[in-house]
Amino acid sequence: MKPLPNRIPELIAPETRAYWNGIQGAGGTILMGSLQSIDRFVRNCQLTTLWSKLLEVMPLAGADLNSALIKLKHQGVQGMTAVNFVAGDYTEAGGLLGNGSTKYLNANFSTTLIPAACHMAAYVREDVPGTSARAVMGSDNATTQFWRIEATNPQSAVRAALGGNVFPFTPELWSKGWWYAERVNNSSMQLYKGTAQRGTDGTSVTPTTPSQNLFLFALNNNGTPGNYFNARASFFTIGQNLTTQERTDLYTYVQQLQADLGRAV
Numbered sequence: 001m002k003p004l005p006n007r008i009p010e011l012i013a014p015e016t017r018a019y020w021n022g023i024q025g026a027g028g029t030i031l032m033g034s035l036q037s038i039d040r041f042v043r044n045c046q047l048t049t050l051w052s053k054l055l056e057v058m059p060l061a062g063a064d065l066n067s068a069l070i071k072l073k074h075q076g077v078q079g080m081t082a083v084n085f086v087a088g089d090y091t092e093a094g095g096l097l098g099n100g101s102t103k104y105l106n107a108n109f110s111t112t113l114i115p116a117a118c119h120m121a122a123y124v125r126e127d128v129p130g131t132s133a134r135a136v137m138g139s140d141n142a143t144t145q146f147w148r149i150e151a152t153n154p155q156s157a158v159r160a161a162l163g164g165n166v167f168p169f170t171p172e173l174w175s176k177g178w179w180y181a182e183r184v185n186n187s188s189m190q191l192y193k194g195t196a197q198r199g200t201d202g203t204s205v206t207p208t209t210p211s212q213n214l215f216l217f218a219l220n221n222n223g224t225p226g227n228y229f230n231a232r233a234s235f236f237t238i239g240q241n242l243t244t245q246e247r248t249d250l251y252t253y254v255q256q257l258q259a260d261l262g263r264a265v
Contacts, residue, residue: 012039013046019070022078028067034092037061037260038072044253053240056109058216060234061261065090069105077108080216083225093262095125096217100134100230104218107236111139111147111209115240118162119247120149121180122216123235123254125265128154128174135219135227136179137236141210142222149179150219150227159199160191163207170198176265178251182241183207195248214238234263 012020016039023030030038038061045051057073058080065087069080084103090096098104114120122136131153138148138161146161151174159169160181168181168191180192186206191199212220216236217229235254242250258264 012036013042015042015073018078019072022070023062023067026066026070026079028062028064028070030062030067031092034061034063034261037257040260041253041257042072044249044256048246048249050242050246050249050253053242053246054237055113055240056107056236056238058107058236059257060090060096060236061092063092065096068092068096075109075113080108081106095123095232095234095263097232098217098229100130100132100228102228104225104228105216106220107137107214107216109214109238110211111214112211114147114163114209114238116163116207117183117185117241118239119180119182119241120147120160120162120238121178121236121250122149122233123178123258124174124176125232125234125263126176128229128231130230131155133227134174134229134231135215136229136233137214137216138219138227139210139212139214140219140221141212145208145210147209147214148219149181158191158193160189162189163209164205166201166203166205168199168201172198178254180247180251182247184241192247195251234258234261 060068133152135150140146148161154174158174159167162183168189187204218225219227
């Protein structure tokens with residue numbers, strides 16, 4: 001399949017066209033079939049209120065690393081910044097591979113934009129190895145404000161934090177799949193794998209957000225990257241909290257996109 005020419009089909013959604021323009025502007029390329037798969041994801045999400053509840057969508061798609069850094073939906077900055085990643089770390093069929101020590105993405109998205117009732121999620125493509133602390137996405141002020149999907153030991157538990165020092169967790173291996181964390185209100189936080197609830201915490205915490213950017217493949221710990229991720233991931237989203245049906249739909253559409261791109265797990 002050939003990369004897209006300068007002209008793309010007129011019938012794609014405006015959001016898909018803006019995404020393609022971003023890829024072109026970054027010097028990247030994307031196959032026609034991949035762009036059509038992205039467009040199907042957009043249109044599926046737009047069938048209900050789901051699309052309006054997504055703030056940031058990072059599909060990590062395209063034929064090269066430049067393309068993978070372009071967001072499908074964003075709150076001001078369309079491109080992410082790769083720190084120490086190289087071209088060989090990314091393939092569309094495999095996603096992006098962290099090295100667990102130096103590589104991360106600055107999402108160029110301030111956590112101050114995350115609403116009190118929110119979600120954050122990541123598609124992890126392989127079981128996370130080792131026993132050291134790892135974060136697939138996160139930002140905190142190192143004291144009281146925590147926004148993370150992480151594991152202090154990937155072999156024994158996965159947990160999330162959404163605005164405070166409270167962590168819904170599940171005592172299991174951090175295995176491949178769709179990991180989704182959600183805050184419904186100040187005393188209702190859940191962690192899901194796929195559509196199955198894995199952990200919950202009802203401790204009342206008023207959410208606060210550090211005035212700094214969210215990192216992917218690492219934790220932004222008061223401005224310093226840490227807990228670097230050491231596995232592959234291929235999709236991220238941040239947004240408002242979702243209804244049960246919307247949460248199921250998002251999982252279905254993300255899973256379909258991963259299948260279309262040849263990287264579903």
